[in-house]
Every structure is written in structure tokens, then in C-alpha cells.
Amino acid sequence: MKKEMELELQLKEAQNAYGMLFDQKAAARTTVIANAFSTFTAPEGTRLSVRESNVEFDLIMDSGYTNTLARLTVETAYNEDYSKKGYRGAYRFNSGGDEEIKFLPAMADFIKIASDKVDVICKLFVDIDTSFNPKMNEARKQRDAIQRELNDIDHARQQTKKDAILDLMKSEEGFVPLAAKPNKEYSWTQRKELRMKFNWTVTAPALIKVVGMSASGKSVKVEVSTSRLDGSLHPFQPETIRMDNLNSFITREVSFRDHVEANAEEFIIAQGELI
Numbered sequence: 001m002k003k004e005m006e007l008e009l010q011l012k013e014a015q016n017a018y019g020m021l022f023d024q025k026a027a028a029r030t031t032v033i034a035n036a037f038s039t040f041t042a043p044e045g046t047r048l049s050v051r052e053s054n055v056e057f058d059l060i061m062d063s064g065y066t067n068t069l070a071r072l073t074v075e076t077a078y079n080e081d082y083s084k085k086g087y088r089g090a091y092r093f094n095s096g097g098d099e100e101i102k103f104l105p106a107m108a109d110f111i112k113i114a115s116d117k118v119d120v121i122c123k124l125f126v127d128i129d130t131s132f133n134p135k136m137n138e139a140r141k142q143r144d145a146i147q148r149e150l151n152d153i154d155h156a157r158q159q160t161k162k163d164a165i166l167d168l169m170k171s172e173e174g175f176v177p178l179a180a181k182p183n184k185e186y187s188w189t190q191r192k193e194l195r196m197k198f199n200w201t202v203t204a205p206a207l208i209k210v211v212g213m214s215a216s217g218k219s220v221k222v223e224v225s226t227s228r229l230d231g232s233l234h235p236f237q238p239e240t241i242r243m244d245n246l247n248s249f250i251t252r253e254v255s256f257r258d259h260v261e262a263n264a265e266e267f268i269i270a271q272g273e274l275i
Contacts, residue, residue: 014146037050037113041106055071070093072089072091074087074088074089074125089118162254176206176272177191177205177272190256193205196245207224208224208225208249209224218244219243221241223239261274
């Protein structure tokens with residue numbers, strides 16, 4: 001547990017470090033575009049909106065919504081064999097109706113600046129990639145390595161739970177699946193069903209025993225019991241089923257138990273015990 005807590009702290013720090021680099025890269029791109037359009041003056045009733053990869057010249061409508069008069073977007077571009085990444089400009093302008101036509105001179109100014117500066121913007125975007133990408137890749141590797149280690153710990157923990165359930169199934173006592181009812185009005189008891197065959201599913205198993213297994217391990221013989229109204233058990237005849245079916249049940253059972261355990265105050269245990 002101590003190791004896991006240390007890793008979670010390291011993961012948070014690694015995520016923050018990567019996030020800071022990501023934000024810094026986005027800010028650098030935004031600054032490049034903003035500087036390119038520093039000489040543009042938006043007329044009254046309009047605004048210039050600068051983002052990480054585009055700049056928009058917008059008309060502000062009476063409703064509060066905006067209508068884009070002109071836009072420059074910096075898009076990713078590759079050479080013919082996709083061996084080299086770069087950028088290119090994509091343009092849009094809208095002459096629209098009477099309202100939009102009033103701003104044609106400003107739109108022309110916007111397009112003129114965009115066409116004059118787009119090559120410089122694209123080159124600076126490449127320079128920003130060159131500066132940030134190696135550091136971001138390294139930060140991502142460190143973050144992912146910590147996450148993989150945490151995933152391995154969690155996988156081992158989950159596998160231990162699955163093995164414990166299978167061991168109980170193989171024991172003389174057998175395994176009692178969990179049944180839990182949400183502690184609220186108009187709720188029903190929840191449990192996991194066991195698929196025996198393609199056309200046969202036991203929806204409310206009360207006891208599961210593994211009484212045999214094939215040499216290959218691909219199939220098992222199970223004895224499944226259900227609960228009668230008086231609380232007694234009704235066992236079915238042992239049946240050979242696919243091991244995949246049993247493993248699927250165990251996986252869902254573990255997940256269900258984890259959910260109930262994490263929200264213990266919301267459930268009433270109707271059958272079985274948390275292990």
C-alpha cells in the first residue's frame with residue numbers, strides 16, 4: 001500500500017509536469033498568432049478571438065451569438081510520403097448579408113495579414129514543436145511508466161481476488177456469490193448471473209462448486225445451486241461448461257464486490273460475504 005501511495009503521488013506530479021508543458025506549448029502557439037495580428041483593429045461590434053491554432057474575426061450579434069466574418073486556421077500538414085510534418089494555413093471568409101458587407105474592408109485587412117504572415121506562423125509552429133516535443137515525449141514516458149506500474153499492482157490485486165474465488169469454488173464448501181440490495185426505495189437485489197451454455201443461464205446462483213476440470217483447462221464441471229423460498233438450496237446436476245464462462249463470471253463478481261465494498265453504506269447484503 002505504501003508503494004502504491006508513493007506511485008500515486010509520483011503520477012500526480014508527472015501529470016502536472018506534462019500538463020504544464022502542454023499548456024506552455026499551447027500558450028506559445030497562441031502568442032505567435034496574436035503577435036501576427038497585433039496590427040489588426042477590430043471595428044466596433046466585432047472582436048478578434050485568438051486561440052492555439054486559429055484566429056477568428058467575429059461579428060457580435062444582438063442575440064449575443066457571433067457570426068464568423070473571417071478565420072485563419074493553422075492545420076497539420078505532411079509531405080507526400082508522410083515522412084515530414086509541418087503546417088499550413090486554411091482560410092474562410094463570409095461576405096454574408098447587409099450587416100456583414102459593412103465589414104468587408106476589415107475582412108480584407110484580416111485576410112491580408114493572414115496571407116502575409118501565415119508562412120512565418122507555420123515556421124514558428126515547427127520551431128515550437130522542435131522545442132517542446134522532446135520534453136513532452138519524455139514527460140509522457142515518465143507518466144505512462146508510473147501508470148503502468150500502478151496498473152500492474154492493481155492487476156495483481158484483482159488476480160488475487162479472482163484466484164481466491166476460484167479456490168473457494170474448488171473447495172468442499174463451495175463459493176457463495178454476493179447478492180446486494182441498494183438501500184433505497186423501489187430497488188431490487190443485484191447479483192451476477194452465470195452463463196452455463198449458449199441457451200442456459202443461472203440468473204441467481206446461491207452456491208457454485210467446481211467438481212472437475214479438463215486436462216486442457218478449457219472446461220470445468222460445476223455444480224450450481226439456487227435458493228428455494230424456504231432458504232434451502234436446490235443443486236443442479238454437475239454440468240460441464242467452458243472455463244471462459246466461469247472466468248467471465250468471476251471477473252464480474254469481483255467488480256461487483258469492489259463496487260459494493262466502495263459504497264457499503266448504499267447496500268444491504270442479501271447473500272454472501274465480502275472477501
